[in-house]
Amino acid sequence: MRYLIISDIHANWEGLQAVLRDARNSYDRILCAGDLVGYGADPNAVVDWARREISAVVRGNHDKACCGLLDDLEWFNPVARQAALWTRAQLTYANLEYLQNLPKGPIRVENFQLLHGSPLDEDEYLLASSDAIFLAPQLKYRLSFFGHTHVQGGFLIHRGGVEVLGGPVSGKNRTLCALEPETIYLSNPGSVGQPRDGDPRAAYLIYDTKENTVSYQRVGYDISSAQAKIISAGLPEILARRLAIGV
Numbered sequence: 001m002r003y004l005i006i007s008d009i010h011a012n013w014e015g016l017q018a019v020l021r022d023a024r025n026s027y028d029r030i031l032c033a034g035d036l037v038g039y040g041a042d043p044n045a046v047v048d049w050a051r052r053e054i055s056a057v058v059r060g061n062h063d064k065a066c067c068g069l070l071d072d073l074e075w076f077n078p079v080a081r082q083a084a085l086w087t088r089a090q091l092t093y094a095n096l097e098y099l100q101n102l103p104k105g106p107i108r109v110e111n112f113q114l115l116h117g118s119p120l121d122e123d124e125y126l127l128a129s130s131d132a133i134f135l136a137p138q139l140k141y142r143l144s145f146f147g148h149t150h151v152q153g154g155f156l157i158h159r160g161g162v163e164v165l166g167g168p169v170s171g172k173n174r175t176l177c178a179l180e181p182e183t184i185y186l187s188n189p190g191s192v193g194q195p196r197d198g199d200p201r202a203a204y205l206i207y208d209t210k211e212n213t214v215s216y217q218r219v220g221y222d223i224s225s226a227q228a229k230i231i232s233a234g235l236p237e238i239l240a241r242r243l244a245i246g247v
């Protein structure tokens with residue numbers, strides 16, 4: 001089975017379209033590690049698509065905020081809060097209901113797991129090697145796919161310690177990682193719709209269970225169109241500007 005694994009689409013239709021075009025013919029099923037919406041200007045198009053096409057998805061913190069599952073948006077920064085309220089007002093009833101019913105991660109798929117933040121807390125950020133080493137003894141699966149940080153790569157844990165997994169390399173479209181036995185992997189596909197690892201290209205990965213490989217991919221997309229929609233929707237301008245620099 002070949003899985004297209006994506007995360008943090010954040011209502012960026014242009015980013016999503018570029019990923020689907022680029023990955024075409026190289027996957028059998030689509031999985032998503034959360035945050036379908038929030039920040040971008042196309043929440044309904046993205047959720048309509050997700051309802052049709054995604055095999056399994058977990059909820060992200062922005063999905064919860066945008067569909068009203070979080071009453072208190074105080075812990076969101078003002079920009080994220082404004083975007084969440086705007087998104088909530090745009091969503092069709094069916095899409096709102098779909099987001100409200102998304103499962104909380106981790107969920108099991110075959111012999112691996114899919115989650116948004118960390119295996120222990122869906123809202124926690126896995127950013128540093130020390131986070132990964134702390135989690136290792138508690139992981140039930142050798143392979144986990146997570147999102148939330150918008151940073152492509154992740155961590156591998158073996159007897160010798162923790163290593164950072166292949167993140168983006170400027171100008172390179174693909175980094176192949178062959179999975180080794182006896183090693184624990186926490187793998188992040190990166191963000192489709194709002195990368196924050198300094199590479200503005202949309203991010204995704206392909207997990208091939210037969211070949212036992214994870215292939216990290218980047219693809220350029222029509223950033224100007226996504227930016228123009230954010231501005232004309234009246235969303236905070238910073239959300240458009242950051243797309244161009246990938247932070």
Ligand code: ZN
Nearest residue numbers: 008035060148
């Ligand atoms: Zn996110």
